[in-house]
Every structure is written in C-alpha cells, then in structure tokens.
Amino acid sequence: MDPKTVKYSLGNPRSIIAETFGEPGRRTFRLVIESGEARSDIWLEKEQLLQLGVYLQEAIRTLSDDERVKDSVPGEPAWSGGDTFVEFKAIQMQLSYDVAANSFYLVAYESDESEEESASVSCWINPNQAQQLFEESLSICASGRPPCFLCGSPIDPEGHVCPRANGHAVFESG
Numbered sequence: 796m797d798p799k800t801v802k803y804s805l806g807n808p809r810s811i812i813a814e815t816f817g818e819p820g821r822r823t824f825r826l827v828i829e830s831g832e833a834r835s836d837i838w839l840e841k842e843q844l845l846q847l848g849v850y851l852q853e854a855i856r857t858l859s860d861d862e863r864v865k866d867s868v869p870g871e872p873a874w875s876g877g878d879t880f881v882e883f884k885a886i887q888m889q890l891s892y893d894v895a896a897n898s899f900y901l902v903a904y905e906s907d908e909s910e911e912e913s914a915s916v917s918c919w920i921n922p923n924q925a926q927q928l929f930e931e932s933l934s935i936c937a938s939g940r941p942p943c944f945l946c947g948s949p950i951d952p953e954g955h956v957c958p959r960a961n962g963h964a965v966f967e968s969g
Contacts, residue, residue, distance in 0.1 A: 801902055803881050805830035805918040806871035811901075813844060813931040819939045820951055826903075828918055831874035835916045837903045838884040841936060847890065848932030851899065851925045854892055858922060867898045869919030883914040899925050 808830035815822045824844045826837040839847075855863070870893065883905040891900050899920040906913035920928065940949035945959040 799904065799915065801915045801917040803833065803835065803879065803914070803916045804871055804874075805833055805835065805916060806873045807867070807869040807898075807919045807921070808924075809873065811918065811920060811924055811928055813848075813928060813935055815935045815938075820949065822939065824935065828916065830918060832877055833874040833879040833881070835880075836882040837916060838882075839888075841939070843885060843888060844932050845936040847888065848929045848936065850890055851929035852933065854899070855922060855926055855929065862897060863922050865897050867919070867921035868896050869898045869921070870896055870900065871919060881914055881916055893919075897922065 805828055808828045810827070810829045812827050813824070814827060815824050817823055822841070824839045824841055826835075826839065826844075828835045828837070883903075885903040886906055887904040889900075889902045892898075893900055896919065899922075900917065901920055902915065902917040904913065904915045940951060942948065943950055943955055943957050943959075945957050948955065948957070
C-alpha cells in the first residue's frame with residue numbers, strides 16, 4: 796500500500812490551537828492551524844482531541860529539560876503558497892515525534908482512502924506549541940459533562956438514568 800500524499804504541507808505553523816463551540820453534550824471541536832497566509836480548520840470528534848492531548852502530554856513528559864528548550868528544526872518551512880483556507884472533518888490523524896527535528900509531525904486526513912479530492916494537512920509542532928496544545932485539548936475535554944460515578948457515561952443537565960443501577964436511580968449533574 797502506497798503512503799498517502801499530503802495535499803497541504805503547512806510546515807512550521809505560527810499557531811495551532813484547539814477550540815470548542817456549543818453546550819456540553821452538543822459541542823463541536825476543531826484545531827485551527829495558521830501558517831504563512833494559510834489557515835486550516837480541522838473538525839474533530841471529542842475522542843480525537845482527547846487522544847491528541849493525551850499523546851502530546853505523555854510525549855512532552857518524556858522529553859528532557861534540554862530537549863524541551865533545544866531549538867526545533869522542522870522538516871519544512873512555514874507555508875509560502877499564498878492565501879489558502881482548508882476546512883474539513885478529520886477521519887484519520889497521525890502524530891509522530893522526530894528526534895532530529897525536535898518537533899512533532901501532525902497529519903490529518905479527510906478520508907481514510909487515498910481519494911484525489913479529499914483534503915489533507917500536515918504541520919510540524921515544536922515542544923512549546925505541543926505543550927500549549929495538550930493543555931488546551933485536555934482542558935476543553937475535561938470541561939464537558941461530568942461522568943457518572945457508576946457507569947462512566949456523561950450526565951446530561953436533565954439527568955442520567957444509569958444502566959448500572961438498572962434504571963432505579965437518576966443522577967443529576969452539578
């Protein structure tokens with residue numbers, strides 16, 4: 796199987812942030828990547844954002860103090876292709892750490908197939924950006940509905956009929 800090609804290689808972005816919109820239980824999540832004159836809005840599921848944050852947190856934790864402050868040498872410069880806006884829902888994401896570059900390489904795909912029309916974006920994230928992104932991601936994910944202490948399912952503002960209590964108990968958030 797041939798490796799997928801990336802349509803928009805944004806290089807080292809000037810910013811990458813995680814955002815959420817809406818009320819808990821009905822929120823949407825996205826990454827906003829800005830590089831040169833390019834901007835990409837990558838819409839995610841909450842679980843994707845959570846896993847991205849957890850991976851980055853663990854990877855940053857394993858870096859030495861020297862590695863955290865060492866200069867990053869991304870595999871590509873910032874976007875120089877002119878004014879571009881790319882927006883899509885990520886079906887597949889890949890994240891890796893390049894020791895020589897001291898940077899994380901993030902790739903997001905609109906499709907898990909190698910379709911010509913589907914969007915894909917890549918960027919190189921330095922350790923400082925990775926630290927900020929994991930903190931934002933985990934904070935956003937933790938600010939949702941509280942989990943039920945019995946089953947772990949989210950408790951809606953209207954309440955939650957817990958299957959572990961066989962429907963005999965209704966728990967409320969707050």
